[in-house]
Amino acid sequence: MSDPRTRAATLPLATRIGQVNQRLKGWEAVRWVDGAPRVTDVLRREVDRWGGLGALYGVLRADPWSAVRWDNGIPPERSAEAYAAVQDHVNTHGDGIPVLFVEEAPHGLMALGGTTLPVNLALGAGMDADLTEELAAAVAAEARARGTHVALVSGLDVLRDPRWGRAEECFSEDPALAALLVEATVRGMQGTASPADPIDGAHVAVVAKHLAGQGAGIGGRNGSGAPVGRRELGEIHLRPAYAAARAGVAGFMAAYNDVDGVPCSANEELLTGTLREQWGWDGVVMADGTAIDRLRDSSPDPAFAAALALRAGVDLSLWDEAFTHLEAAIERGLVDEAVLDRAADRVLALKRRLGLFGDQVPGVPVERDVVALVERAARRSVVLVDDGGVLPLRPGQTLAVVGPNADDLDAQLGDYTPPRPAPDPVASTVRSALAARFGADRVRHAPGSRLRGPLDDPAALDAVRAAADGADVCVVVLGGTSRRTYDDEFADNGAVDGPALDTTNGEGVDLSSVALPQAQLDVVRAARAGGTPVVGVVLDGRPRALTELRTLVDALLVVPFPGPTGGEAIAAALCDGTASGRLPATFPAADGVMPVAHDERMETARGYVDTDVLRRLPLGTAHLPGVSLRLGGEAVSVAASALASGGAVHLAVEVTNEGQAEVSLPVPVYGRRHEPGVRPRRRQLLAVRRATVAPGATTQVAFELGLDELGSWATGAPEAAPVTLSVWCTPEPDPPAHALPVRVTDQNGATPWER
Template sequence: MTGARAPGAAEDGGQAADGRVDAVLAAMTVEEKAGQVNQRLHGWRAVERDRRGAFRLTGYAREEIDRWGGLGALYGLFRADAWSGRSWANGIRPEERAEAAAAVQEAVAAADRHGVGTLLVEEAPHGHQALGGTLLPVNLAVAAAWRPESLADAARGVGAELAASGVHVALVSALDILRDPRWGRGEECYGEDPLLAAELTRAVVEGMQGEARSRVGDGGVAVVLKHLAAQGEAVGGRNGQSAHLGPHDLAEIHLPPVEAGLRAGALGFMAAYNDIDGVPCCANHDLLTAYLRGRHGFDGIVMADGLAVDRLAGTTGDLPGAARAALLAGVDLSLWDESFAGLAALAAADAQVAAALDVACRRVLTLKDRLGLLGDPGRPVRPDAARSLARLTAARRSTGAASRRLAAESLVLLRNARREDGGATLPFDAARLRSVTVVGPHADDVPALLGDYVPPLPAGAGRGVAEALRAALPGAETTAGEAFDDVGAAAFAGADAVVVVIGGTSHRSYDAAFADNGAVAARAGEATGGEGVDLADVSLPAGQDDLMRAVRAATDAPVAAVVVSGRPHVLTGALEHCDAVLWAGYPGPYGGEAVADALLGEAEPTGRLPMTLPRHPAAVPVRYNDRQSAADVYRDAPEPVLLPFGFGLGYRDVAVTGLDVTVRPDSPAEVVVTVTAANRSGRPSDPVIPVFAHRTGGTRTPRIRELLAFGRVTVGPGATAAITFTLPAERVFADLADPGAPTAVTELYVEGLTRTIRPARG
């Protein structure tokens, strides 16, 4: 698979571009080539302000540029967070980005005799991790919206923000599949299903790069998707550890998002920390070369995860061996590693390394040419600072609106008990509320809404749940506190409604300790999620079940729980003690307002769970698409599933009333599924319609269920509407291509309706 070349990057055609790259490569020394495949610096340490306040390069950066006579890539120039130590007091502000980027490129141009600029690489897992970068809900929350088009719109804005800042490459979390809730990085996953993750991966790539790479270098950026591959399968949910799975599960569960990224034209992939069947991903030739390039024709770059190449020394015995193994496997660009710095010496003594270095360097130069970084020696292009800021401001406005929409669409209603008068607990009737009590560790906690990999927000930005309710209910008294005693028993007894805000947090404080790759060194009382925070017990953090029990005993008012979380916690207590439960993921800076709108009926929560919720903390992992059911296996937890993948309630009375299926024997063979939904309420709704299947008849143990298709359909008040899916037969039936397989039979499931189908005989 090859993608269209970005406008402006090679307007004279691919052949001329190849000629430019070949000419530069032929003129380079082996040291210069090695410099192009190294990305060793922490970018936030690369610039400083002089006495006049202008940006200049630090000695740390100049030493690296002089070492190679140029610079391959610079990671995290604008990164601002607790690990980098950059904040609104000392970091690069949005209006300063163009100047800082220009200072770097001018220094590189002065040193590089070939006129090769440096790739500016930034973290953008759910928004740019920079001061003023617009944040989106985390991936797990985005997945709960089941709306790829909303993500594409938001990603388009993030890409525009990055491009306006002078950034070339965005590192984007998308490929990991949530297979174990104990893993701290579950929030970076688009859920536990490969089809849902694949559709969202396609959306984020096309949003940032444009369709067929049309916006790369022209209002968009190149995307490096991470992490390749199967990192979510790590044993015990332990970050970066071995993935124990065979080729079928690798292909069916973990590679669909990769292949969606390939089809969308992603220009890069990041090799993961973990090993698969003992082979580290960064040294896996079958994965990085045979699979990506040989089978799928990938023409971009492969980047290593941070310090992942150096970690191979535990396998190879030393750093030179680590560098050689990664390079020959197909890694083109390192990240902070020392081992790749020795490639020039290795190439001088090893013809195989020398040839592989030429290949990797050529790939990096080809990407740079696409982005306009092969220029005239000594003549960098200085952007127009005023124009860059205007473009950035417009992009931030657009991204903010998209983030707000995603926050609202991602909310999942898990419980909504009936009141004595027959109505539902939610939405609360705002006109009748005179006293509202909000309690819980995240009652008014804005950072807890954001997730991991985020910069500090500007002062006053974002509203917590309690503050958002105060703003929405100016005529009511809203009392808020983190603990029961902070609020007081009287506030619960006299409340018209109580909201308990529970869950976890991935917030990193500026006094926290960090590992060498930026993951938090977790300690009790700090973050309960995110990179470096794997948990053996996925119950709600200590005391939260007791809090809900105490609140229930203290009031007769309706109690609604809001779950702020980046992993599947055990919510058994929440469903037991609260009249309504709203799952909010980490919904981003607009999450507090989205939650308030949902609680008060200004918006309907229409999201669905992108993962399975366990009933018991020791009954994990449990996934809806496992091959064997865990029900009635554990004698102390006979039903391990609390709520299944795809579960979600709504406020409107909408039901699926029809399921029609046609199996076509034509070439290509297809299955056409039409689902009809009826809205019996007086307001419109746009429910998610998922189509599940149980496929039998193949030669492998079938999965309990699989997601075949999904979409949303808008249904007017008192009306019906239909949505049609046209699916290739090989997706619907098991092992259809195997003439020796038994006859395939598939059970389709859509909201309680079932159809049994078989392949058509042409």
């Protein structure tokens, strides 16, 4: 017989309301006291009020916002004991329904001892779905072995404005690349192939965030409205979510922003109409932190706000007070009790899927060389833009390694990162990695400036000049950081809410300008003042305007925050020629050139009269010496009806490596889609595959372009329709002369252009 506790209708009203509430911050509910976990009065009161807990967020969370450090946090090896203390208290003093333990995993488990991965934007540069899946599986196994059930995972946001501070949490500006890597992440973390599959003891349930359109906020401001139409929403912002739903993702997080004025956490068309009715998905929708309380600006009181969210399709709150008013909302007729039952049933179904009823599924330790995976991902995130004939660096050279990010580990890690252990056995900065290769006596260092603002000390540039004087090459490491300190002030949701002295990236750190600050460019000018060749390295979590910098350096590398092993990854690129990433987003020609994404629609306007917009660096940019790509074949066709039934067009890209070493690289296929009555996008990424090519060899990389690649995404799900496409694989923003025509035909074997 099934456990009666798994059916909401059998439970008291208070218990059902308790199951859809996730109000507590876990580090305040469980304290580590005298070497053991202790539940607090905060937790006791909550259990007494509701007869249990639906979910508990952040028992293990460690970062400046939670104020959890190595000296006061739960030791990694004792995590399961902390969770057990909560479950034991609920079983003894509550309804006995197990608690879901929820933790953040934006790029690794955000807990003491959690493995920190390169940020999503770095994985986007690597364009490697298989590696992304392996990394996700490693994080999931680590989290589940410690007792975690649910991971909150970034990746749905599509980067449409580089001013947005959370750019680093996006895989790309391109929805196809974001969808590819989101789907890989869900597969890796959940270990399932469909929504019905149980999640075993080596995996965790994923709540993917954020739904939807948060990357299209007005002016790049976090949480601002997304003024996009239904087609733009479907083609750009819903495609990654559809991929996650198709992979059986356990949950979605409704975003803070509104879409055309309707807040996502109150958007029934999105959370019920699209997710459940159109896509047939039936997991848990969780609100972002305090997002339901924020509905007070569009509702008269908390009960009304709660009813808005519940009716729309939100099943689980996060830190909200409003959802505690659901009983009043039901009594006032604002929402039917059956709607509450539906939400509670979904929460209970997730607990069943995780095996929490009956004999609970224990975490299963998995042997995996996680450090090697992280190192590989960091190396694949490095993008070579120009080599200028000064790379690779040669043994015996004397180097000046300067700039504000040259020797700053925090600047490599990204936002929402737990404290690193000290000493850190795997970490490296650019300075330390080059010193290990060349010898400390051959690596001179001077930071030169801060990341933002004017120079603190004019003599700092003199130190840069002195370091560069007599050096064979000067490596200047610039960019940004998502560093947060325990002295920062934070908003309720963990975003910086006060002065972040030198922070340039992260939630709540949106910029009006994406130009590199003049203080950093002054460091470059000082470095090259004596004629020393200069290699620029931009280590950042957002696209930057690099046009001026490119005139000041001989070679240039771009590296989205690569994680703790990033220093060695950059050193390998400089010395061994291992840079193999591609830009995952377009870097604008100048500050203020917005929008900038490579797949913006074609315009009749000429652009800006004061800026050459063609000096931008579009998505996919990479300098790969000795490597050439050619798309072979002739015009191909597929019927729309066949495409809808699983048919596909098969193409191949010929990759030739004329170099002396093996290369690994992402091989892209771009297309321009011509649909009657719809203005084309300049180009779209249709597909990308990672390939390895031996020296002096040529490899055929096969592509199967099916409904996802050739169909219309106007509604947020792929649909077949007769169209024509121009397809190519080289960097041009427009179809080159050798572009391959691809036709999706109607029942008469024609396209609209042939009627």
